[in-house]
Amino acid sequence: MKLYTKPGACSTAVHIVCEWAGKPYEFEVVDAATMKSPEFRAMNPVGAVPVITDGDFTLTQNAAIMAYIADGAPESGLFGDNGRQNRAEATRWLAYVNSDVHPAFKPIFGPSLFIDDDAQFDAVKARAIRRVQSIFELADQRLGEVEWLAGFRSAADAYLYITVRWANAMKIDLSALKHLQAFKARMDADPGVLKALGDEDLKVI
Structure with missing residues (x-):
């Protein structure tokens, strides 16, 4: 592959x-x-x-x-025990990141896709930042209950981690989300994460 x-x-x-x-x-x-x-x-x-x-x-x-x-x-174990409920949980949280978290960044990365008036770009970005912060609150709440989004390590965790990196790069303040910050720290130290980042010449941010 x-x-x-x-x-x-x-x-x-x-x-x-x-x-x-x-x-x-x-x-x-x-x-x-x-x-x-x-x-x-x-x-x-x-x-x-x-x-x-x-x-x-x-x-x-x-x-x-x-x-x-x-x-x-x-x-x-990326689908847990591969039972129906574990697969559903992994899919549920992957869908959350794919359908809720990721798209929320699009107005920040490209406000011109949403509005023609460049004088309004900063306002569009500011509103999108508030939405990103709000959407991450669900992950923070969940990670206060379990170590991984699905209750076991799944693809959703890798995807969530990358979006948190985007937030850091864009200087979006997530400091109040303590469980999300702890999750990022765990991921920053994960051997598989570090290998993938190194392969792409990326650093922990």
Whole structure:
């Protein structure tokens, strides 16, 4: 299996999951120009990461890729005991990060996608920051009850970690969310996380 990833993007979460799965894999770090190339768009027409190839099978979309990796390594515990309820919990929290947390950053990264008046960009970003902080409160509450979002280490944790890194990079204040901060500290010290970050020439932030 081969992963195509862009440093610091949501694909870095997939890179972490590949490490946690413990199965052999390759990776290729790509940049914006590469993602616009005909060769890359043949794998993913929208020109985005992550993408994985596994033999003649190509898969896009973070949540689908992470589930595919977890299914291929049941002994890793990424779906807990692989029972129906454990899989549902892992999927529930992966959906939370994929559908709630990640999209909340889009007005911060690209306010021009939401409003034409550049004089209003700062206002759009400020409102989006408040929403990001609010959405993270659910994760903080959950992490006050359990060490991992699903109750066991799953792909949702890798994805959540990357979004917390985004918040730090954008100087979004999450200091009041003590359980989330403790979670990030645990992840910062995780061998699989550190390997994936190092592979993409990233540092703990």
